[in-house]
Amino acid sequence: MKEIIVQKFGGTSVADIEKIKNVAKAIIREKNFGHDVVVVVSAMGHTTDYLVKMAHEITEKPSSREMDMLLSTGEGVSIALLAMALQAQGCPAVSMNAIQVGIMTEKVHSKARIIDIKTDKIKRHLERGEVVVVAGFQGVTEDLEITTLGRGGSDTSAVALAGALSAKRCDIYTDVEGVYTTDPRIVPNASRLGEISYGEMLELARVGANVLHPRAVETAKQYNVPIRVRSTFKLDNPGTLILGVDNMELHRPVTGVASDLSQLRIVVCDVKDNPGTAAILFNGLAIANISVDMIIQSYARKDLNTNDIAFTIDKSDKEQTLRILEKVKAQLDFSNVHVDDKIAKISIVGAGMIDRPGIAAMMFKTLADLDINIKMISTSEIKISCIVAEDKAKEAVEALHKVFNLDCDEIAEVKGDLPDV
Ligand code: ADP
Numbered sequence: 196m197k198e199i200i201v202q203k204f205g206g207t208s209v210a211d212i213e214k215i216k217n218v219a220k221a222i223i224r225e226k227n228f229g230h231d232v233v234v235v236v237s238a239m240g241h242t243t244d245y246l247v248k249m250a251h252e253i254t255e256k257p258s259s260r261e262m263d264m265l266l267s268t269g270e271g272v273s274i275a276l277l278a279m280a281l282q283a284q285g286c287p288a289v290s291m292n293a294i295q296v297g298i299m300t301e302k303v304h305s306k307a308r309i310i311d312i313k314t315d316k317i318k319r320h321l322e323r324g325e326v327v328v329v330a331g332f333q334g335v336t337e338d339l340e341i342t343t344l345g346r347g348g349s350d351t352s353a354v355a356l357a358g359a360l361s362a363k364r365c366d367i368y369t370d371v372e373g374v375y376t377t378d379p380r381i382v383p384n385a386s387r388l389g390e391i392s393y394g395e396m397l398e399l400a401r402v403g404a405n406v407l408h409p410r411a412v413e414t415a416k417q418y419n420v421p422i423r424v425r426s427t428f429k430l431d432n433p434g435t436l437i438l439g440v441d442n443m444e445l446h447r448p449v450t451g452v453a454s455d456l457s458q459l460r461i462v463v464c465d466v467k468d469n470p471g472t473a474a475i476l477f478n479g480l481a482i483a484n485i486s487v488d489m490i491i492q493s494y495a496r497k498d499l500n501t502n503d504i505a506f507t508i509d510k511s512d513k514e515q516t517l518r519i520l521e522k523v524k525a526q527l528d529f530s531n532v533h534v535d536d537k538i539a540k541i542s543i544v545g546a547g548m549i550d551r552p553g554i555a556a557m558m559f560k561t562l563a564d565l566d567i568n569i570k571m572i573s574t575s576e577i578k579i580s581c582i583v584a585e586d587k588a589k590e591a592v593e594a595l596h597k598v599f600n601l602d603c604d605e606i607a608e609v610k611g612d613l614p615d616v
Pocket residue numbers: 204205206207208237347368369370371373374375376377378379380403404405406407451
């Protein structure tokens with residue numbers, strides 16, 4: 196049997212009919228290299244945003260089941276059109292949705308996790324010499340309910356399929372030429388990284404580098420799937436290879452800078468300083484499937500026996516979080532809740548910062564020199580994040596990118612061609 200390559204094309208790559216025809220050419224090119232090809236495709240252009248908008252024109256709070264039913268239709272359109280484009284160019288192809296493939300997920304709407312992927316049907320089509328075009332983003336539960344994997348989730352569909360099929364590689368085709376030291380659309384001086392480890396990419400994706408869905412990187416790490424991020428429009432360019440090797444540029448403490456404007460900060464003021472307070476608060480959020488990112492509890496004021504608990508959540512979870520806080524108010528006896536939705540999370544990521552003191556201090560000084568106030572800080576082994584005012588995000592990213600020597604000319608040495616894997 197031939198080696199399998201999974202190719203994933205994002206929304207911008209299939210935004211119109213001409214682009215779909217072009218994508219078909221990129222698929223046939225890969226097949227002509229002697230591979231079996233499985234393609235995962237997203238909805239065309241801004242289709243998913245448009246579907247979300249229509250739902251909200253009907254009701255402020257659409258049911259999550261119907262939302263998944265609606266959003267999954269976007270990918271249904273692109274798989275059929277892409278399969279037709281392949282057939283029209285003489286390449287046998289078949290489209291399959293998540294039910295037909297058997298992309299099994301847990302029973303959670305809007306952010307379901309994949310549990311299992313059946314591969315028998317796909318393999319039968321491959322044996323017949325067909326390209327299999329699979330709908331990204333969607334899944335199905337045991338009792339045939341349609342689910343979706345969360346915005347940007349087609350990357351995860353592709354990597355999970357590559358893992359299940361033991362593919363040689365998963366190629367993520369997009370509208371930029373690879374993974375850069377920061378978003379190249381915000382900082383034109385950003386540099387393309389030749390390679391990056393799963394660990395660093397996972398942190399970057401989690402803190403806002405939306406070139407890859409974080410769960411796609413998690414899945415790639417778990418199943419050891421090499422990912423190559425590359426341009427749909429410049430097929431000969433090498434892109435960025437993501438694999439297990441840790442940062443080979445350890446002389447550089449920081450590999451990338453990212454900003455995330457999707458969160459807001461909630462401060463619960465004057466909470467009684469008793470054991471169990473945080474448990475009640477965050478348990479309520481956990482039951483509602485609301486992810487909390489940063490948490491800071493202030494020093495308790497002995498005279499009042501109270502403190503403040505601040506945390507960040509996704510903006511889309513705001514209303515539900517406020518409702519939950521209202522429910523636990525009597526138990527926690529806090530005075531009021533303050534919502535700050537004009538924030539940005541700015542992060543630096545790099546395996547090279549391990550055991551290197553002074554990186555956090557340099558980040559804070561860079562922000563201080565720009566008179567940017569830090570509202571919250573969190574760190575992990577290879578990441579430092581600061582919450583700042585939303586309107587300072589661009590300035591902060593540009594300055595950090597420069598201070599940590601990531602501007603184009605300074606990291607030219609990592610721009611070499613990639614080995615094939
Ligand atoms: P697709 O539709 O192909 O899934 P996305 O819009 O989800 O594309 O992801 C590609 C976008 O990710 C780029 O256009 C770029 O603006 C953004 N991006 C953010 N951070 C980075 C980064 N570090 N490197 C490359 N692209 C990035």
